[in-house]
Amino acid sequence: MLRRGGPPLVSATPSTWRxxxxxxxxxxxxxxxxxxxxxxxxxxxxxxxxxWFHAVxxxxxxxxxxxxxxxxxxxxAPKVSLDYQVNVWDRYNWDPGKSTPFADGLINISDGDMxxxxxxxxxxxxxxQGSSSTYHHxxxxxxxxxxxxxxxxxxxxxxxRVPRRGGEPMKLRRTxxxxxxxxxxxxxxxxxxxxxxxAPSGHATRTxxxxxxxxxxxxxxxxxxxxxxxxQGATEVKGAVRVQPQENVYLLSFxxxxxxxxxxxxxxxxxYPLAVESPSSxxxxxxxxxxxxxxxxxxxxxxxxxxACPPCVGDSRRRHIQGIEIHIGEVTENRxxxxxxxx
Numbered sequence: 338m339l340r341r342g343g344p345p346l347v348s349a350t351p352s353t354w355r356x357x358x359x360x361x362x363x364x365x366x367x368x369x370x371x372x373x374x375x376x377x378x379x380x381x382x383x384x385x386x387x388x389w390f391h392a393v394x395x396x397x398x399x400x401x402x403x404x405x406x407x408x409x410x411x412x413x414a415p416k417v418s419l420d421y422q423v424n425v426w427d428r429y430n431w432d433p434g435k436s437t438p439f440a441d442g443l444i445n446i447s448d449g450d451m452x453x454x455x456x457x458x459x460x461x462x463x464x465x466q467g468s469s470s471t472y473h474h475x476x477x478x479x480x481x482x483x484x485x486x487x488x489x490x491x492x493x494x495x496x497x498r499v500p501r502r503g504g505e506p507m508k509l510r511r512t513x514x515x516x517x518x519x520x521x522x523x524x525x526x527x528x529x530x531x532x533x534x535x536a537p538s539g540h541a542t543r544t545x546x547x548x549x550x551x552x553x554x555x556x557x558x559x560x561x562x563x564x565x566x567x568x569q570g571a572t573e574v575k576g577a578v579r580v581q582p583q584e585n586v587y588l589l590s591f592x593x594x595x596x597x598x599x600x601x602x603x604x605x606x607x608x609y610p611l612a613v614e615s616p617s618s619x620x621x622x623x624x625x626x627x628x629x630x631x632x633x634x635x636x637x638x639x640x641x642x643x644x645a646c647p648p649c650v651g652d653s654r655r656r657h658i659q660g661i662e663i664h665i666g667e668v669t670e671n672r673x674x675x676x677x678x679x680x
Contacts, residue, residue, distance in 0.1 A: 355417050355476040358404035362415060368408055375419070376401040378609060381644055381660035381680070383581070393465070395584040395680045396427035397646075397660055404476065417476040426466035428659060431455065435585055550628065551585070554578035559589040563661065563679050564654045565604075568597040573674075575629045584659065584680040588625045591675055598665050598673045602643065605661055606650045611641040626676060634664035634676040641665045 354375045362371040377400040402421030409415055431452035436445050454460035556576030560567055567574055571591040579586040602611060626633045634640045643663050647655035655661075664676035 351419055351474070351476060354404050354419065358406050358417060359415070362406035362408075367415070370408065371406045373404045373406075374401075375404055375421075379644060379646065379660075381662050381678075383586075393425075393427055394581050395586060395659070396425055396465075398423060398425045400424070402471070414477070419474045419476050420471055421474070422471050423469040424466070425468075426464065428462070429465050430462040432584070435580070437581070549580040551578035551580050556589055556591070559587040559677075559679075562587045563589060563658065563677060565589065565601060565677070567591055568593045568601070570594075571597070575631070577625060577629055579625050579628075586625065586678055586680045588629065589675075589677040589679075590626060590629060590631055592668055592672055593675060594671060595673050598675050601675065602663055602665070605645040605655075605663065606647070606652055607643040607645045607663065609643055611643045611663070611665060613639055614642050625678065631674075631676075634666060637664075637666045639667060640676075 354373075358371065358373040358375075361373055365371055379397050379399045381395065381397050383395050400421055400423055402419055405418050405420070407416045407418075431448040433449045433452060435448040437448075451460070455462050554577055556567065556574045558578060559576035567589075568591075571593040574591040576587070576589045579588065599611075624633065634642070641664070645661040645663065647658045647661070658679050661677060661679040666674045666676070668674050
């Protein structure tokens with residue numbers, strides 16, 4: 338059996354993984370099984386269901402696995418299969434100045450209050466990371482995998498270059514975090530309502546995720562958070578801050594020259610070069626750019642996309658940022674629309 342070492346193949350689709358693995362199989366002689374590691378790029382996105390949204394919110398994820406090419410015993414076409422899993426990770430921490438509304442806004446839990454529990458030793462911030470069960474897919478089949486890798490890859494996933502903010506990593510089931518938030522809501526309810534009223538069930542009811550925007554937030558605030566200088570001559574400069582559990586998402590968009598857009602992207606130390614990807618319904622920005630009156634970048638067919646992880650590359654100016662999603666779409670021959678989302 339040939340088992341290739343080194344970094345995984347980083348490709349846009351399972352079909353590309355299949356072809357790359359077949360190439361290595363044939364280069365090795367085509368007479369023994371070849372196993373090739375593969376991995377998709379890291380994506381920064383949001384979980385939208387009520388429980389997952391409040392338990393995790395913004396996070397990083399990717400798909401990793403192995404493509405196995407097995408020779409046919411009768412000299413026919415080799416069998417090609419993919420075994421893969423979905424990896425998710427995030428930092429469970431509290432940032433002063435942020436808060437999360439519960440019970441239709443009746444209760445507002447401050448990050449500062451929750452962070453104090455960590456400071457005084459009643460709670461502990463930690464790194465969350467986990468992987469799904471392993472799925473098997475026949476790459477000789479025309480049916481796509483259940484979870485389709487999107488975009489070129491990066492080597493960052495649990496067990497590799499997951500950024501740390503101090504302390505040892507700790508694995509935790511999602512229910513534990515949900516219970517902590519529910520307990521916090523109960524505590525906040527008691528502190529807020531006191532002896533005046535109480536919830537019949539003894540706990541606060543969480544609301545479904547819905548857009549919540551920071552009042553007065555604009556492009557200047559988003560640019561300051563990302564440590565980005567909007568280019569001179571840029572037009573249609575817009576910005577907003579989406580308020581959500583744990584990590585707010587800062588949005589910034591403007592129209593500028595191709596050269597200026599590429600310079601900004603380079604300064605953010607992207608995980609991989611800008612590349613056109615298939616449209617996706619999922620994005621860290623969600624419907625944020627639509628809120629700004631713009632077509633969401635994930636709905637554009639020719640938009641080029643990449644992402645950045647400042648802590649992973651030692652970017653000290655942006656060490657407060659966990660991830661940045663970068664989209665660049667063509668407006669005219671010499672002008673492009675830049676979309677940036679960071680948390």
